[in-house]
Amino acid sequence: MALLTATQLTKTFGGIRAVDAASIEVPEGSITGLIGPNGAGKTTLFNLLSMFLRPDSGEVQFAEEPIHELQPHQVAQRGLVRTFQVARVLSRLSVLENMLLAAQEQTGEKFWNVWWRSPRIAQEEEAQREYAWNILESIGLAHKAHDYAGSLSGGQRKLLELGRALMVKPRLILLDEPAAGVNPTLINQICEHIQAWNRQGITFLVIEHNMDVVMSLCDRVWVMAEGRNLASGTPEEVQNNPLVLEAYLGQ
Numbered sequence: 001m002a003l004l005t006a007t008q009l010t011k012t013f014g015g016i017r018a019v020d021a022a023s024i025e026v027p028e029g030s031i032t033g034l035i036g037p038n039g040a041g042k043t044t045l046f047n048l049l050s051m052f053l054r055p056d057s058g059e060v061q062f063a064e065e066p067i068h069e070l071q072p073h074q075v076a077q078r079g080l081v082r083t084f085q086v087a088r089v090l091s092r093l094s095v096l097e098n099m100l101l102a103a104q105e106q107t108g109e110k111f112w113n114v115w116w117r118s119p120r121i122a123q124e125e126e127a128q129r130e131y132a133w134n135i136l137e138s139i140g141l142a143h144k145a146h147d148y149a150g151s152l153s154g155g156q157r158k159l160l161e162l163g164r165a166l167m168v169k170p171r172l173i174l175l176d177e178p179a180a181g182v183n184p185t186l187i188n189q190i191c192e193h194i195q196a197w198n199r200q201g202i203t204f205l206v207i208e209h210n211m212d213v214v215m216s217l218c219d220r221v222w223v224m225a226e227g228r229n230l231a232s233g234t235p236e237e238v239q240n241n242p243l244v245l246e247a248y249l250g251q
């Protein structure tokens with residue numbers, strides 16, 4: 001079953017058609033890849049899928065419901081969250097505080113709920129704290145919980161972004177370049193964490209330029225070029241597709 005389906009999405013910026021009638025399907029339980037040369041429209045497509053940008057036209061269905069009229073926090077409440085190419089961690093807060101804030105930020109929780117601590121809210125906060133610890137342990141960041149997020153390496157920030165996305169117990173995570181700027185050892189660890197969470201039932205759509213990562217991680221890959229769909233198939237099919245090679249070489 002498709003968990004996410006986008007049909008004929010278009011987005012223009014001034015004269016530039018960043019996404020041009022592009023479609024994509026993400027099967028439930030999959031790790032699906034999204035690749036394409038620089039400027040192909042991948043990040044813009046992510047923004048459209050998570051409602052950070054509104055499409056000029058086209059439709060997005062998540063869990064069989066249309067979501068293209070919703071706000072990003074409403075999309076997150078339904079279980080679709082995204083990470084960013086440049087990790088959006090708050091450097092002057094601790095790793096644990098970043099985790100705790102993520103759930104509130106992503107689901108649009110009201111500010112007064114955060115400081116007006118009724119016993120029920122205090123209890124929920126305790127449960128969230130425990131959940132955050134469990135995630136930090138599972139992604140190997142528990143020993144950094146009380147360090148400033150600003151002191152983390154690029155790869156650890158990417159892990160923290162993954163952790164923050166996991167805080168809202170999502171069904172689907174859109175991961176924007178999880179391996180970019182990360183050292184090879186940590187790339188392997190990030191891949192293992194993604195696979196482990198996938199086995200626990202979370203679906204992933206991953207933008208990635210590192211082809212080794214795409215090949216080892218993804219069940220199926222969609223290729224974009226100049227805002228449009230170019231190809232889709234298994235990683236091997238896509239890698240051997242002459243159109244795909246041409247799009248990359250022509251860059």
Ligand SMILES: Nc1ncnc2c1ncn2[C@@H]1O[C@H](COP(=O)(O)OP(=O)(O)OP(=O)(O)O)[C@@H](O)[C@H]1O
Nearest residue numbers: 013016017018036037038039040041042043044045
């Ligand atoms: N806010 C914006 N205003 C104007 N043009 C934009 C905007 N966002 C993206 N674009 C343009 O849209 C096109 C697609 O950009 P996008 O960032 O989606 O590509 P990408 O495939 O994610 O590229 P990369 O792999 O380099 O991150 C590019 O030509 C880009 O310059």
